[in-house]
Amino acid sequence: MPSQKSNATSATARAPKRSRGRRRVEDLLNAAVTTFADKGFDAATMTEIAATASAPIGSLYQFFPTKTALAQALLARYDAHLSARLDAICDSATEVTLGEFTSLLLNVLMSLEVERRCAMTLLEAHTVPPDCRKTLRRSLRTGTARALRARAPELSDDEIEVAAVVVVNAMKAMVHMGEEADPVRARANWHAMVEGWLGAQCH
C-alpha cells in the first residue's frame, strides 16, 4: 500500500554501508547540487536528480527518504565546508595584514560556485524547513565571530556579535556582485569599504 508520504516528521539521510554505496551517495549528492542550483528546490524533481546521477529512483530514496532530507544533507555538507574555511582563517588571523584578513573573510563564500548557489537556493526556498536554514546561518555567523575574536581579542562579546552580522552580510554581497557588470572593480571597492570599517572597529 503506497501512499503514506513519509510520516516521520523529521526523516534524515541514511548512511551507506558498502563502498559502492558510498560512491553512489557521492554521485547523488553532486547530482542534487547541480539540479537544485539550476532549477531551484521546488522545480527540481527527485526523478531528475536520480537520472542525473544515473541512479535508479529507489536508490535515491534508499539514502534520502525525503526531498527535504536531501536538501538537509546538502546544507550540512556545505556547512562543514564553510566551517573548515573559517577555522583556517582563525589559525592565521594574527599572522596576516588587515587587508589580507579582510580578503580571507570576504572570500569565504566565493569558493565552490555550484555548491554555494545550491545552498543559497535552498536557504531561500520556503518549502525547506526553517530549522536547517537557521542552522547554516547560525553556523556561518558563529564561525565568523570566532575568526573576528581571533583577530581582535580586545572586543567585547557584544561587539563581536554585531561585527559578525555585518561581516556575514558583507560576504554575501561579495557573491551577489559577481552577477553585475565589472565585478572586479565593484568587489575592490567593497573590499576597501569593509577594510576601512574593520580597521576602525578593531583598534
Add this chain to the structure above:
Amino acid sequence: MPSQKSNATSATARAPKRSRGRRRVEDLLNAAVTTFADKGFDAATMTEIAATASAPIGSLYQFFPTKTALAQALLARYDAHLSARLDAICDSATEVTLGEFTSLLLNVLMSLEVERRCAMTLLEAHTVPPDCRKTLRRSLRTGTARALRARAPELSDDEIEVAAVVVVNAMKAMVHMGEEADPVRARANWHAMVEGWLGAQCH
C-alpha cells in the same frame, strides 16, 4: 510543477477597462503579494491567490493569463515604487547631509515589508523568467546611479556605475540584517561603514 498547458511563450497582464475591474485587479495583486511572500512562487497556487482575493479563479486568469504574468506584474508594480522613492532622493540629494543621504539610500528597500519580501522571493525563484528579474535589478541600479550622480556630479560614469553596484548591495544587506539579533546596532554599524566609504568616494 504540474503541466503548463499555456503555449504562449510570453503572456502579459491585460489592463482592465472599467473602474470595478481596476479595483478587482488591485485586490488580486494584493492577494498575490501576500501569498507569494508567505509560500514562495512555486508553492503558492493560483487557486489560493484567487480565494484570498475572494475572486473566482476565472477572474484571475482574465487579467493575468499566466502565473508568470502575475509575477511579472507584481515585479513591475514594485519596480515603480522603488523608482519613485529613488526619484525623491534625487530631488533632495543636494539639500541634505552625507549622513542623511546615506540613510535615504540605505532605507530605499526597507519600506513595504510584504511587497519587498514578495519581490525578493520572485527574484530568487528559478521558475520566474530571467527577463523580469533582470529588469527590476537594472532599474534599481540605474535609479541608484541617478541619485548618486545628483549628489556627486563630479564622478565619472564608470565611477557612478560601480558605486551604484556597491550601494545597491548595501541596501539589500540592510534588509537581511533585520532577521538577525540586535538589528538596530547592526544597521547602525552598516550605516557608518557605507557613509565612510561614500564620503571617501564623493570628494
Add this chain to the structure above:
Amino acid sequence: MPSQKSNATSATARAPKRSRGRRRVEDLLNAAVTTFADKGFDAATMTEIAATASAPIGSLYQFFPTKTALAQALLARYDAHLSARLDAICDSATEVTLGEFTSLLLNVLMSLEVERRCAMTLLEAHTVPPDCRKTLRRSLRTGTARALRARAPELSDDEIEVAAVVVVNAMKAMVHMGEEADPVRARANWHAMVEGWLGAQCH
C-alpha cells in the same frame, strides 16, 4: 509543487453543482462500489476506479479529495439505504406476524449485494479511519433497536440494547451463510433459531 498529500486531516466529499456533475458523481460512486467490493480497499486503486467510470482521474479527485473520503461517502450512502429499510420495518412492525417480522429484520442486509460487499470490505479495512466504520455500525444498531422497540414496547431500554446487538449479528450471519453450500436450508434454520429466541424475549 505537487506532493503535499492532503494535509486536511478530515477531507470530505465535495458536492457537484451542475447536472452533468451529479451524473458523473453517480458513475464514480458506482465504479467505486464494484471496485472496492472486488479488490478490497487497499488493492483498489483510484486510477482503476476512475477508469471504470470512464472519468479522468482529476474528476474523481474533484469530488473525493481522498481515497478515504470516497470510502466515507460510500459508507454514508449505504448507511442511508439501511436506515430507510429499518424505518420501513418500524412502520409495519405491529401489523405482521413474528415470523414475518423476523424475516424482515434478518433480510435487512440481504439487498444490494454489491453495495453490501463493498461496505463490509470497507468496515474490515484497517486503512479506513475507525470513525466512519463506527458510525455505520452504530447506525445499524440503533435502527434495529428502533424496530425492536416498535414491535415490543414492553421491553426496557437495556433489554432492547442487548437484543439489538444480538439481532444485528444474526443479520450479518445471514449474509455470510450465502457463501456456504445449501444456503437456503441454512438460512431457514437460522431464521427458526432467531424467531424462537425473539418469541421468548418479547413476551
Add this chain to the structure above:
Amino acid sequence: MPSQKSNATSATARAPKRSRGRRRVEDLLNAAVTTFADKGFDAATMTEIAATASAPIGSLYQFFPTKTALAQALLARYDAHLSARLDAICDSATEVTLGEFTSLLLNVLMSLEVERRCAMTLLEAHTVPPDCRKTLRRSLRTGTARALRARAPELSDDEIEVAAVVVVNAMKAMVHMGEEADPVRARANWHAMVEGWLGAQCH
C-alpha cells in the same frame, strides 16, 4: 500494492532444518501475527515484520518466499489450533450437558485473541488467494460437523452439514459481539438462543 516481482504462481513456506532455524521461524510467525492483526494484510510490510522479529529481511524470505506464503503459513497454524480444540470437544461430547456442549462450541474461536484477529483479517483480505481462505473455512466446518456428529449421531449427514454451517456462524458472532457495549449479556443471550435451537435439533 507495489509490483509483485515473484513469478512463481504458488510459493509455499520452506521448512527449517536446524533447531535454531525452528526458533527463528517461530519468532517470524509471531511477528507476522501481530503485524497483520494490527495493520491488516496490505498495510503490513515485510520489512516491518522482519524488524518486529529482529530478523533480517533476507531470513524472512528464506522461509517464506512470498508475503502470500507467509499468510498461508499463518492460516495453516491457526487451522491446526482450531482442529485441536474441536477434536477435544469431540472427545467429551457425550459426557457434558447440552449447555456445556454449546458453550464449548461457541467458545472455539474465542481463544488466542491476536491469532484470531490475524486470521480474520487474512480471511477478509482480497489479496490473499482464495484457496487458503477456503481451506480454513472448510476445516472449521468439518471439524464442527465432527463435534456435532459425536454429540448427535442420530442426525443425517445433511442435517449435520447444515447444523455445522449454523453453528460456525454462531461462533463468529460470539467473537464480533465482543466489540459492542455489554458483551457479557449479549453473549449470554446468544448462548441461550443457540442452545435452544440445538436442543430442538438434537432430539
Add this chain to the structure above:
DNA sequence: AATGAATGAGATTTCATTCAT
C-alpha cells in the same frame, strides 16, 4: 464578460522481491 468544474501530465514516495557480497 464572468465563472468554476473539468482535465491529465507529472511529482513524490512505497515496498515486495532479488542477488551480490
Add this chain to the structure above:
DNA sequence: CATGAATGAAATCTCATTCAT
C-alpha cells in the same frame, strides 16, 4: 547460508489552465 542494499513499477494526489455554461 545469511544479509540487507538495490531496484523500479505503481499508487496517490496536485494544480496550471481551459472552456462550456
